[in-house]
Amino acid sequence: xRFSKYYIKTLKEVPKEADVTSHILMMRAGxxxxxxxxxxxxxxxxxxxxxxxxxxxxxxxxxxxxxELFMPVLQPAELWKETGRWEAMGPExxxxxxxxxxxxxxxxxxxxxITDIIRxxxxxxxxxxxxxxxxxxxxRDERRPRFGxxxxxxxxxxxxxxxxxxxxxxxxEFNNMKEAYGKVFDRCGLHYRPVEADSGAIGGSGxxxxxxxxxxxxxxxxxxxxxxxxxxxxxxxSKLENAxxxxxxxxxxxxxxxxSKIDDVVNYLKVPVNKTVKAMMYRDVVNDDIYMVLIxxxxxxxxxxxxxxIDTIDVxxxxxxxxxxxxxxxxxxxxxxxxxxxxxxxxxxxxLEISNHTAGGNKIDTHYMDVNYGRDYTANLTGDxxxxxxxxxxxxxxGQLQSARGIETGHIxxxxxxxxxxxxxxxxxxxxxxxxxxxxxxxxxxxxxVAAAIEQSHxxxxxxxxxxxxxxxxxxxxxxxxxxxxxxxxxxxxxxxxKEGIDTIIDDRDERVGFKFKDADxxxxxxxxxxxxxxxxxxxxxxxxxxxxxxxxxxxxxLDKIQELIKKY
Ligand code: ATP
Ligand code: MG
Numbered sequence: 001x002r003f004s005k006y007y008i009k010t011l012k013e014v015p016k017e018a019d020v021t022s023h024i025l026m027m028r029a030g031x032x033x034x035x036x037x038x039x040x041x042x043x044x045x046x047x048x049x050x051x052x053x054x055x056x057x058x059x060x061x062x063x064x065x066x067x068e069l070f071m072p073v074l075q076p077a078e079l080w081k082e083t084g085r086w087e088a089m090g091p092e093x094x095x096x097x098x099x100x101x102x103x104x105x106x107x108x109x110x111x112x113x114i115t116d117i118i119r120x121x122x123x124x125x126x127x128x129x130x131x132x133x134x135x136x137x138x139x140r141d142e143r144r145p146r147f148g149x150x151x152x153x154x155x156x157x158x159x160x161x162x163x164x165x166x167x168x169x170x171x172x173e174f175n176n177m178k179e180a181y182g183k184v185f186d187r188c189g190l191h192y193r194p195v196e197a198d199s200g201a202i203g204g205s206g207x208x209x210x211x212x213x214x215x216x217x218x219x220x221x222x223x224x225x226x227x228x229x230x231x232x233x234x235x236x237x238s239k240l241e242n243a244x245x246x247x248x249x250x251x252x253x254x255x256x257x258x259x260s261k262i263d264d265v266v267n268y269l270k271v272p273v274n275k276t277v278k279a280m281m282y283r284d285v286v287n288d289d290i291y292m293v294l295i296x297x298x299x300x301x302x303x304x305x306x307x308x309x310i311d312t313i314d315v316x317x318x319x320x321x322x323x324x325x326x327x328x329x330x331x332x333x334x335x336x337x338x339x340x341x342x343x344x345x346x347x348x349x350x351x352l353e354i355s356n357h358t359a360g361g362n363k364i365d366t367h368y369m370d371v372n373y374g375r376d377y378t379a380n381l382t383g384d385x386x387x388x389x390x391x392x393x394x395x396x397x398x399g400q401l402q403s404a405r406g407i408e409t410g411h412i413x414x415x416x417x418x419x420x421x422x423x424x425x426x427x428x429x430x431x432x433x434x435x436x437x438x439x440x441x442x443x444x445x446x447x448x449x450v451a452a453a454i455e456q457s458h459x460x461x462x463x464x465x466x467x468x469x470x471x472x473x474x475x476x477x478x479x480x481x482x483x484x485x486x487x488x489x490x491x492x493x494x495x496x497x498x499k500e501g502i503d504t505i506i507d508d509r510d511e512r513v514g515f516k517f518k519d520a521d522x523x524x525x526x527x528x529x530x531x532x533x534x535x536x537x538x539x540x541x542x543x544x545x546x547x548x549x550x551x552x553x554x555x556x557x558x559l560d561k562i563q564e565l566i567k568k569y
Contacts, residue, residue, distance in 0.1 A: 001472065003507040003516075007044045010519050020216045022454035023148030025463050029523045031471075038145025038153030042447075045523065048471040049450055050156065054135050056187050056468060057158050057444060064180035066131040066160050071113045073137055077103030079112035083422045088313055094139045106139035111419050111441060114161045119425035122437065125165050128427060131173060133160030135446060149451040150407065151218070160442040165427065167416075170438050174206070174414055177442045181210055181410045184444065188453055189466030190409075195221050196231040197411065198304050206414040210444075211406025212452040221406040222390060226399030232408075234304040237384060238392035238401055243274050246355040249370040251336060256367045260331025262297040265367060269358060273298040276358045277351050277371070279333040281318040281326075284310055290318070290326060290343050294335055294379070295386060296350040297358075302387040309346065309383045334360030335377040336368050347379035348386050407452040408445075415439040454524075463524030464546050467566055474504040474562060475525040479513045479532035490531040493540065493558055500559060502566075521545060527565060529558065544569070 009030040017034070018024040026032045031046030042050055058068065077095070080086040085093075094106040107113065114132065122128065138157045145153045160177065164170045178194060185192045190212050197209040209232055211221050223230035231237065259268045266273050276297030283290055291310065293301050307315050323330050326342070335345055336359055351357070356370040371377070388395075390403035420426065420436040429435050450469070457464045467473060474497055478490035494506040505525070507516045513530070520528050528543040534552065542561060543550040546569055553561055 001505045003505055004509050006505065008519070008523070009043075010522055018148065020147045020150065020455065021458055022150065022216075022451040025454055025458060025522070025524075026148055026451070029463060032149065036153075038142060038151065040149060040152065040154075045471045046450075049465070049469050050446060052469050052471075053188065053446055053450060054158075057135065057184055057446070060180045060183045060187070061133050061158070061160065063183075064131075064176055066133045066162075066177075066180075068134060069132050070134050071107070071110050071117070071136065073107050073139065075105050075107050075113055077105060079116055079423075080105060083112055083419060085112070092140050092142065094141050107136070108138055108140045109157075109443070110134070110136070110159055111161065111415070111439075112423070115419045115423045115425050115439070118163060118437070119420075119423060122163070122425070122427050125427050125429050125435075128437065129162060129164045129169050129173065131160055131162040131177075131440075133158060133442070147216075147218075147451070149447040152447065155448065156446040158442075158444040158446055162440040162442070164438040164440070165429065165435070167438060170414055170416075170440050174412060174440050177412050177440070178208060181412065181442070181444060185210060185212070185409070185449075187468050188449065189468065190449075190453060190456060192409070193221065193223065193230050193404075193406065195223070195406070196229075196235050198232070198234045198308065208412050209408050210410035212409050212449070212456060213404055214407055214452065214455040215405050216455050217405035217407040219406045219408055220403050222388065222401050222403050224394040224397065224399040225402050227394060227397040229394055229396045229399075232406075233387075233403075234302065236388040236401070237395040238388035239395050239398075240350055241393065242350075242353050243272060243355075245353065248372050248375060249356050251368050251370045251372075251376055253337070253361050253363075253366055253368055255365060256361070257365045259365070259367070265358060266297070269367065269369065271358055271369070275354055275356065277334070277354070279335060279360055281323060281328065281333065282306065282315045283318055283322070284312045285314045285316060286312050291315070291346055292333070292335060292340075292343050293346045293348065293385060294351050294359075294373075295348040296354065299348070299350055300387045301348070301385055305383075305387075306346070306385045309381055309385055329360075329362065329364050332360040332362060332364060332366060334362055334368060334371070335379075336362075336371045338362045340377075344381070345377065345379040346385065347373060347382045349382065349384050350386055352382060407448065407455060409449045409452050410442075410444040412442045413440065415441050458524075461518070462522035465524040465526060467526055467569055470503075470524060470526050472503050472505040472523075472525050473566065474502055474527045474529060475516075475520045476504060476506040476529045476531065477513065477516050477520070478506075478508070479530060481508065481510050483535070486531045486535040489535045489538070489540065489555060490529075493529055493531065493555060496559060497562065500563075502562060526569060527562060529562075 011028045015027045032040040162173045197207045220233040222236040280293045359371045417436040426434040476494045478486045497504040530541040538555045
């Protein structure tokens with residue numbers, strides 16, 4: 001490729017709207033151009049990187065036994081109504097009508113379409129299992145599109161779907177995909193961590209995310225400093241450390257004038273905070289059921305865990321007005337001495353074993369002491385709805401939880417039968433009995449991974465691509481276009497590298513050499529070969545972007561040296 005003919009428009013200034021490094025550098029290097037908020041054109045240089053990543057993904061998915069297909073972006077609403085996601089996806093899903101006034105959407109993901117494809121084709125257990133994937137544009141009308149390719153409204157994703165007769169078979173494929181995703185990220189030279197995750201709106205029983213570690217990451221991940229436990233913040237678990245059990249005392253109501261906050265209750269009643277229970281009031285947005293969520297006073301409710309325990313789309317805390325309408329007194333709500341006819345109680349695991357705890361008195365300026373779960377009240381549901389934090393003890397060993405920032409680049413789910421049941425995708429088992437197909441799904445953000453690679457590897461001069469993603473591997477730079485010897489040597493090296501299949505560009509623009517260096521560094525080309533002063537002796541200089549090393553080398557050794565450097569970096 002010749003620089004003079006290639007469409008590369010680098011920018012010297014930092015674009016105003018760019019907010020993180022990858023966004024700034026991709027704009028400055030002329031890789032992407034914004035069309036509207038969260039919507040970008042991939043210019044030739046950027047698209048070249050995306051295609052290199054796609055090739056790696058295809059190789060690893062094919063090696064793992066998945067088969068590529070391609071499904072439509074434009075999808076009829078009926079499919080989404082079948083699974084209930086027409087409502088559940090909310091404003092993030094882009095909806096439109098065709099000329100006959102029929103509802104359509106632009107696919108944010110493809111569970112409905114793939115399930116529709118296979119339900120018509122699969123009848124017997126003999127055709128299972130299999131795994132199909134695509135690399136396709138997705139549309140999500142994100143509330144806050146930002147950070148360039150990191151959170152776009154139109155972006156590219158690899159999405160795979162697997163189909164099974166047994167949970168064991170799904171588990172095996174889930175691990176197979178986990179391994180394949182790991183290989184993709186390894187080949188991209190990324191530092192990443194697979195972490196336990198919440199399944200969110202896609203649903204299902206188990207899920208893992210892949211996070212590329214970077215300080216600019218939107219997500220907080222939690223990991224143990226001594227075992228391999230790692231989780232995103234939403235799903236993180238930690239060991240519960242309770243005060244020792246005591247003999248149960250009689251509950252008593254005490255005056256606590258103007259004392260409504262946990263810290264004040266602790267000071268006023270002289271009780272340890274791990275013997276207090278607070279009541280948080282939530283409403284299930286789907287059916288307006290009211291929940292009293294009970295948790296130890298020093299812990300916070302994790303709304304994602306709560307939503308999952310209730311099995312609903314979303315929960316919101318009651319407003320002051322709603323509290324009053326329900327006859328509840330803010331700051332003094334508790335599970336004991338209250339009419340619970342219209343309230344469902346959820347007890348976090350943290351309160352089940354506490355003896356003699358304090359709780360709201362359900363009258364202004366009062367609290368109970370020595371209340372006990374099981375004896376004085378029970379719950380409709382119990383489980384872990386507690387937010388776990390760094391510094392707490394790991395739930396798997398005695399290590400301490402740490403935190404780091406991450407960019408979520410992949411997410412794999414065990415879907416189970418959520419979609420096959422709602423969409424009636426069944427197979428006949430050995431006994432001729434219809435069974436719902438068990439499913440898994442696997443998503444890897446293509447464009448986000450490209451941005452994450454830049455977040456992780458850059459310096460003040462620009463991008464430092466891993467060899468596998470670099471738009472070009474070598475930039476051959478003749479120091480002076482007017483010097484015929486330098487030009488000829490540059491051309492000779494350019495042709496010889498190209499002949500060997502090394503992705504090379506020659507900077508044949510009539511510009512100063514310093515200017516060309518700046519562009520090469522900004523774009524992040526791993527190796528520069530400069531044909532300069534010693535061209536007449538057949539000697540060129542090789543510069544390594546990543547380390548700043550440089551070597552003078554005879555033209556006959558260039559190919560070997562480049563091949564050696566490619567292996568090394
Ligand atoms: P997030 O929590 O960041 O919104 P998500 O949980 O909605 O992500 P999934 O539905 O699991 O994402 O999608 C699979 C992958 O697609 C993600 O791991 C991510 O790499 C990518 N992805 C999701 N949303 C976007 C987006 N708006 N822009 C770019 N890539 C995205
Ligand atoms: Mg999302």
